[in-house]
Amino acid sequence: MxxxxxxxxxxxxxxxxxxxxxxxxxxxxxxxxxxxxxxxxxxxxxxxxxxxxxxxxxxxxxxxxxxxxxxxxxxxxxxxxxxxxxxxxxxxxxxxxxxxxxxxxxxxxxxxxxxxxxxxxxxxPESFYTAYGSLKRLRLSTGAHLLIRGGTSNAGIAALLLAKTMGYTVSTTSRNSDKLTTLQKLGADETLLDRGSLETTTSFDGILELVGTSTLRDSLQHLATTGTVVVTGGLGGEWSLPDFSPFEVPGYLTNFQSTNVNARLLSQAVALIKDHRLQxxxxxxxxxxxxxxxxxxxxxxxxxxxxxxxxxxx
The missing domain is CATH 3.90.180.10 (Medium-chain alcohol dehydrogenases, catalytic domain)
Incomplete structure (x- = not known):
C-alpha cells in the first residue's frame, strides 16, 4: 500500500x-x-x-x-x-x-x-463534529441569535449549515467582502465584514469564536449579558490573551475541543447532516x-x- x-x-x-x-x-x-x-x-x-x-x-x-x-x-x-x-x-x-x-x-x-x-x-468528520460540539456548548434555544466569527472557515460553514437546521438566526463574518455573498447563499441571515472589530449594535445570544483570542475581546463586546461565547479555533494565529480579566466577560465564556471524540455528539451531527442533506x-x-x-x-x-x-x- x-x-x-x-x-x-x-x-x-x-x-x-x-x-x-x-x-x-x-x-x-x-x-x-x-x-x-x-x-x-x-x-x-x-x-x-x-x-x-x-x-x-x-x-x-x-x-x-x-x-x-x-x-x-x-x-x-x-x-x-x-x-x-x-x-x-x-x-x-x-x-x-x-x-x-x-x-x-x-x-x-x-x-x-x-x-x-x-x-x-x-x-x-472534523469540520461538522467541531461545529456541532461547539454549538451544543452554547446551549441555545430555538430562535436564538448566533454569531459565527470566522464564518468562511470549514468549521464556520459547517456551523452555519447546522445552526439553521437547529432553528437559530445566524450572523456570520468574513474578512473578505467578496465572500459575504457566498455565506448568504449558504443560508446566513446576516453577514458582517470583519476588520478586527465588528460594526454592529446587536447583542448576540451565542458567539462561536473561531478566529480566537485576537478577536475575543471584540466578540465579548457584542455578547448579551445572558449569552455564551465558545472559543473553538485560532484562525488568527494567537492562542493566549495578555492581561485578560474574567470581569471582561458579560455572560459566559467556555471552549470546545475535538481532541477526544464524543460518539453521541458525532452521531447527532451525522443525523442532522443526513436528515437535512447538508453538504x-x-x-x-x-x-x-x-x-x-x-x-x-x-x-x-x-x-x-x-x-x-x-x-x-x-
Whole structure:
C-alpha cells in the first residue's frame, strides 16, 4: 500500500512516498481502507514541526472516511462497512490518514450511514463534529441569535449549515467582502465584514469564536449579558490573551475541543447532516500522490470549502 510519510518535519515537499505492507487487524484495532480525507490546518502545523508530541517518521492526517477492510469478529464492525475516524491521536500518536490503509482502534471508528461520494463524505468528520460540539456548548434555544466569527472557515460553514437546521438566526463574518455573498447563499441571515472589530449594535445570544483570542475581546463586546461565547479555533494565529480579566466577560465564556471524540455528539451531527442533506462545499480535490500540491493549495487557495484527498487504490 502507498503511504505518504514524513521522516522529518519540513515544507510541503518533505513527504516521502513509501510502499508498506497492509496492516492486519488485532483484538483491539481494525484495518480501515481509506477512501478519502479532508485536509486541516493542524496538519500543516504538524508538518512544520510545531506539534512537539509528534514523533517522526509519521504518517499524519487527523480524519478519514472509508470501509472496514479487516476486523476481529467481536469488534462490532463488519468488513465492507462504511465508517469514519478522527482525532484521538490519529496522525499524531499513531499513523493517520495520508495512506491507503490504516490500523485504527475500534473505539475510534464510527459508523457513517450517509450515502454520497467519498469526496463529500470526507468533508464530514472534523469540520461538522467541531461545529456541532461547539454549538451544543452554547446551549441555545430555538430562535436564538448566533454569531459565527470566522464564518468562511470549514468549521464556520459547517456551523452555519447546522445552526439553521437547529432553528437559530445566524450572523456570520468574513474578512473578505467578496465572500459575504457566498455565506448568504449558504443560508446566513446576516453577514458582517470583519476588520478586527465588528460594526454592529446587536447583542448576540451565542458567539462561536473561531478566529480566537485576537478577536475575543471584540466578540465579548457584542455578547448579551445572558449569552455564551465558545472559543473553538485560532484562525488568527494567537492562542493566549495578555492581561485578560474574567470581569471582561458579560455572560459566559467556555471552549470546545475535538481532541477526544464524543460518539453521541458525532452521531447527532451525522443525523442532522443526513436528515437535512447538508453538504460542505469542496474547494479542490487531489489524489494521494499529489499531497504536496494539496498542501500548497491549503496555504494559497482562497476558495471557500474543504480540500479533499482521494485514495484511488489502483
Amino acid at each position: 502507498l503511504a505518504m510519510v514524513l521522516n522529518l518535519p519540513g515544507d510541503e515537499h518533505t513527504f516521502h512516498a513509501e510502499e508498506r505492507a497492509i496492516p492486519v487487524s488485532t483484538s483491539t484495532d481494525s484495518v480501515l481502507k481509506i477512501m478519502a480525507f479532508g485536509l486541516n490546518y493542524a496538519e500543516l502545523l504538524t508538518r512544520n514541526g510545531e506539534s512537539p508530541d509528534v514523533k517522526f517518521p509519521r504518517v499524519i492526517g487527523i480524519e478519514a472516511v472509508g470501509t472496514v477492510s479487516d476486523t476481529a469478529t467481536d469488534s462490532g464492525f463488519h468488513v465492507g462497512q462504511t465508517v469514519m475516524t478522527l482525532m484521538g491521536g490519529l496522525g499524531r500518536e499513531f499513523d493517520g490518514s495520508y495512506e491507503e490503509y490504516a490500523l485504527i482502534p475500534n473505539h475510534q471508528l464510527y459508523p457513517l450511514s450517509i450515502k454520497d461520494s467519498w469526496a463529500q463524505l470526507a468533508t464530514i 460542505l462545499p469542496i474547494a479542490q480535490t487531489f489524489e494521494l500522490t499529489d499531497i504536496t500540491q494539496a498542501h500548497q493549495a491549503m496555504i494559497n487557495s482562497h476558495k471557500i470549502g474543504k480540500i479533499v484527498v482521494i485514495a484511488n487504490h489502483d
